[in-house]
Amino acid sequence: MTLIKSISGIRGTIGGLPGDNLTPVDIVRFTSAFCRLLSAKGQPSIVVGRDARISGDMVNKLVCATLQSMGANVIDLGLSTTPTVEVAVPGLGADGGIILTASHNPAQWNALKLLNARGEFISAEDGTRLLKLAEQETVSFADVYALGSYRQDHSWIEKHISMILAKPLVDAQAIRQAGFVVAVDAVNSTGGIAVPALLRALGVSQVHELYCTPDGNFPHNPEPLPEHLTELSRLVVEKGADLGISVDPDVDRLALVDENGQMFGEEYTLVAVADYILKSQPGNTVSNLSSTRALADVTARYGGSYAASAVGEVNVVEMMKSTNAVIGGEGNGGVIWPALHYGRDALAGIALFLSHLAKSGLSVSELRKTYPAYFMSKNKIELQQGADVDAVLQKILQRFEGEKINTIDGVKIDFAEGWVHLRKSNTEPIIRIYSEGKSPESAQAYARLVLDAL
Numbered sequence: 029m030t031l032i033k034s035i036s037g038i039r040g041t042i043g044g045l046p047g048d049n050l051t052p053v054d055i056v057r058f059t060s061a062f063c064r065l066l067s068a069k070g071q072p073s074i075v076v077g078r079d080a081r082i083s084g085d086m087v088n089k090l091v092c093a094t095l096q097s098m099g100a101n102v103i104d105l106g107l108s109t110t111p112t113v114e115v116a117v118p119g120l121g122a123d124g125g126i127i128l129t130a131s132h133n134p135a136q137w138n139a140l141k142l143l144n145a146r147g148e149f150i151s152a153e154d155g156t157r158l159l160k161l162a163e164q165e166t167v168s169f170a171d172v173y174a175l176g177s178y179r180q181d182h183s184w185i186e187k188h189i190s191m192i193l194a195k196p197l198v199d200a201q202a203i204r205q206a207g208f209v210v211a212v213d214a215v216n217s218t219g220g221i222a223v224p225a226l227l228r229a230l231g232v233s234q235v236h237e238l239y240c241t242p243d244g245n246f247p248h249n250p251e252p253l254p255e256h257l258t259e260l261s262r263l264v265v266e267k268g269a270d271l272g273i274s275v276d277p278d279v280d281r282l283a284l285v286d287e288n289g290q291m292f293g294e295e296y297t298l299v300a301v302a303d304y305i306l307k308s309q310p311g312n313t314v315s316n317l318s319s320t321r322a323l324a325d326v327t328a329r330y331g332g333s334y335a336a337s338a339v340g341e342v343n344v345v346e347m348m349k350s351t352n353a354v355i356g357g358e359g360n361g362g363v364i365w366p367a368l369h370y371g372r373d374a375l376a377g378i379a380l381f382l383s384h385l386a387k388s389g390l391s392v393s394e395l396r397k398t399y400p401a402y403f404m405s406k407n408k409i410e411l412q413q414g415a416d417v418d419a420v421l422q423k424i425l426q427r428f429e430g431e432k433i434n435t436i437d438g439v440k441i442d443f444a445e446g447w448v449h450l451r452k453s454n455t456e457p458i459i460r461i462y463s464e465g466k467s468p469e470s471a472q473a474y475a476r477l478v479l480d481a482l
Contacts, residue, residue: 271287408459
């Protein structure tokens with residue numbers, strides 16, 4: 029069973045039986061439920077955009093036609109990116125948006141991600157209402173004279189790039205003068221459209237494209253992890269590039285490779301961007317509980333306050349708003365820059381990082397050495413079906429009650445030079461255990477403390 033229904037949308041593998049996989053029946057059911065959610069305020073206008081995965085065109089047609097059949101007016105952006113759809117929704121004055129992407133999941137997956145009128149992921153409250161609406165057996169569709177309109181607008185990637193370049197902290201002149209050579213792996217999705225266009229608009233002198241044809245034929249696992257980016261690393265060295273850039277299929281995660289073909293570290297994408305922002309605009313920062321402590325260290329350099337949220341973009345955004353954070357995101361390469369919008373945006377991250385790099389006068393590897401060195405370990409424990417995960421976490425809480433503990437999302441234990449974070453999975457009978465220390469050995473040692481206790 030590979031259909032995952034959550035408060036933020038629906039995700040699954042294409043084909044199979046309704047209710048078990050992501051089928052046309054499920055797509056229509058959830059799309060119509062979302063339209064009903066928005067229709068409480070009248071006839072809604074809804075923006076739709078998609079990544080380049082193979083099923084995208086089929087899913088897009090189903091979604092757009094369903095919205096029309098419910099009386100909604102549709103603006104179809106076609107091939108786009110998640111952050112582009114997020115800026116287009118308020119830019120077009122729409123009532124909501126649907127992004128058709130399964131993010132870093134393999135090609136057989138697709139998903140409907142749902143946005144409110146601000147271009148942000150819908151709230152937990154609205155998500156719960158949506159799930160209830162989707163369970164209802166009867167749906168009333170519009171009659172022929174009340175069908176919604178449909179139009180295409182393929183201008184928004186260009187508009188998104190223009191919005192980024194218009195920000196004062198994005199220094200295209202410094203980037204142009206630096207004469208950067210950049211290699212890009214866009215995993216044959218919409219990053220192949222957006223990232224090279226952004227780099228050229230920023231004045232990057234040479235762009236070497238790897239897998240930038242947006243046909244959805246992912247040449248490797250699309251999650252931008254080191255083990256999947258060996259070809260990009262080789263290309264950087266072969267071409268003498270200053271930087272390698274990798275994005276996931278919907279372009280909300282950013283991974284970087286230094287001039288030696290070594291990973292900069294997804295955890296440090298946000299750290300570097302925050303360093304650059306805070307130099308000009310001191311303030312607060314936010315990341316989730318499973319992200320590196322280096323962000324807190326850098327924030328402290330500039331006199332700001334760091335806060336950790338529960339895991340999940342919607343939780344990060346909520347805490348960023350409550351703390352008036354100037355920059356935030358997640359340790360998976362997700363940069364959220366409120367000056368542009370409240371959503372993870374790899375394009376904004378690229379522009380800010382290149383501005384930082386150009387002004388620093390350092391190489392990528394030299395820049396990386398200016399940040400605190402932390403190392404992460406990721407483990408999991410499989411539990412017997414029916415096991416009381418909450419009871420297990422409670423015992424860990426008691427075992428380490430003398431340490432600094434955060435319980436907003438599982439249990440996070442902060443030690444003097446590292447931490448361990450335990451979370452239960454929402455889809456599997458497992459506990460995920462993330463830990464961080466000042467060496468790979470110490471990170472694993474922190475995890476072992478908890479594993480032994482379990």
